[in-house]
Amino acid sequence: MQSILFVCLGNICRSPLAEALFLQHVIEQNLSEKFSADSAGTAAYHLGELADTRTRSTALKLSNLNLTHKARQFESNDFLAFDFIVAMDKINYQNIMKLRPENARAKVLLMRHYDSTIKNEDAIPDPYYGNENDFEKVHHMLNDCTKNFLKELMRNNIRIIS
Numbered sequence: 597m598q599s600i601l602f603v604c605l606g607n608i609c610r611s612p613l614a615e616a617l618f619l620q621h622v623i624e625q626n627l628s629e630k631f632s633a634d635s636a637g638t639a640a641y642h643l644g645e646l647a648d649t650r651t652r653s654t655a656l657k658l659s660n661l662n663l664t665h666k667a668r669q670f671e672s673n674d675f676l677a678f679d680f681i682v683a684m685d686k687i688n689y690q691n692i693m694k695l696r697p698e699n700a701r702a703k704v705l706l707m708r709h710y711d712s713t714i715k716n717e718d719a720i721p722d723p724y725y726g727n728e729n730d731f732e733k734v735h736h737m738l739n740d741c742t743k744n745f746l747k748e749l750m751r752n753n754i755r756i757i758s
């Protein structure tokens with residue numbers, strides 16, 4: 597079993613969606629015994645809240661997904677509990693690394709590096725201050741990135757950036 601933690605800033609827009617889309621691909625491919633997933637935010641702004649209503653309505657509309665995750669904050673112990681930590685952007689990545697313990701187990705990756713359609717991009721853009729179109733773009737991007745990431749995990753072909 598490999599465990600994956602998706603991380604963004606607030607844990608209400610990008611990372612709970614990444615978690616749900618990744619698990620949807622896992623289930624579709626009958627891989628539930630091989631992979632588990634969770635998500636967290638580097639900030640504490642929205643602890644205990646469901647995903648943003650715009651993220652949830654887009655997830656239902658585009659992928660028939662009902663998001664039930666409640667926001668929690670990323671913590672140092674997550675480095676011991678997970679095999680992979682997948683950051684949505686470089687600021688998340690830096691904030692994650694600040695909490696890295698000596699005996700860390702998890703490898704830290706950037707989600708956008710698994711985009712099959714574009715190279716040399718680092719960020720899943722934060723849609724929080726955007727419009728419906730921004731939420732839909734992020735949804736399609738995360739659907740592609742999580743699918744491709746699962747493919748690379750199955751190929752044992754993960755490139756470590758740290």
Ligand code: 4NP
Pocket residue numbers: 604605606607608609610611637641722723724
């Ligand atoms: P997320 O988006 O990191 O994708 O969950 C955000 C959610 C909330 C805020 C910023 C980004 N905020 O400033 O409250």
